[in-house]
Amino acid sequence: MRNVPVISILFCMAFAFGLATASVSAAPAAKETVLEDSISRTVFNTVYREGPQRFIASLHVKPHVVGTRFVGYTLVGFEPTSPMKGGQYIQVGDTVMSVNGYSLEKPDQFMKAWQRLRTAKTLEVRVRRGEKTFTVRWHISA
Numbered sequence: 001m002r003n004v005p006v007i008s009i010l011f012c013m014a015f016a017f018g019l020a021t022a023s024v025s026a027a028p029a030a031k032e033t034v035l036e037d038s039i040s041r042t043v044f045n046t047v048y049r050e051g052p053q054r055f056i057a058s059l060h061v062k063p064h065v066v067g068t069r070f071v072g073y074t075l076v077g078f079e080p081t082s083p084m085k086g087g088q089y090i091q092v093g094d095t096v097m098s099v100n101g102y103s104l105e106k107p108d109q110f111m112k113a114w115q116r117l118r119t120a121k122t123l124e125v126r127v128r129r130g131e132k133t134f135t136v137r138w139h140i141s142a
Helices: 005-017 041-050 107-117
Strands: 023-026 033-040 059-066 069-078 095-099 122-129 132-141
Touching: 033 041, 041 132, 069 122, 095 107
Parallel strands: 033 132
Antiparallel strands: 023 033, 059 069, 069 095, 095 122, 122 132
């Protein structure tokens, strides 16, 4: 499947917020790696206001399903002009499982996550790479 709007925004935002150096810590409950970073509210809002249209055509994704269970969307490539090229955290082959705790399987789930991002203090993207699952957490500062 190509150009799925749900994941397009997510990958775009992850790229935009992946420009600073991350620190690594263990999440207490899940014992998964958490990559911590920060982004200014100004930069975040610029990306948020641009909306999904600009990014849809620049990404190639496919649904990742195990048996009958939706896991997330796997990034399979970029168009040459994609703003995602060279992103620090999310790579081709990664499966994005959720954004701020919301699954991305259905459009209404995505829209809830997207709407809440407007005033969110953090952006958390749960990712599966091979057999490992980790979270990238961007703190959105004033």
